[in-house]
Amino acid sequence: MLFYVQMKWMHEGRITLDELWEVEAEEALHAQETLDSGFCVGIWKVAAQKRVIAIIDSPDAEELDRTALGRLPMREYLEFEEVWPLRDYLGFADDVIKKYKV
Structure with a gap:
């Protein structure tokens, strides 16, 4: 199942910027592993913001939930702003054409 996930860094007053970069370096390795495994379809850093978006x-x-709360190196410093399940548009279109009847 595909999910749109939008996260914001929440580190101010909790760790220094140098410490943040250390944890973010661990997160970068984790991100590569999840991309390689197919769990993460794509991940983007929003320019000029402390925000990351992933599919x-x-x-x-x-x-x-297990990944977000238990496996991410940045889990203590991320606020999950949006988590939306995504439906394939062509499947939706097929339901519309059939008027949602089987």
């Missing part, structure tokens, strides 16, 4: 291909919401 995640998780088997279910439970696995996404």
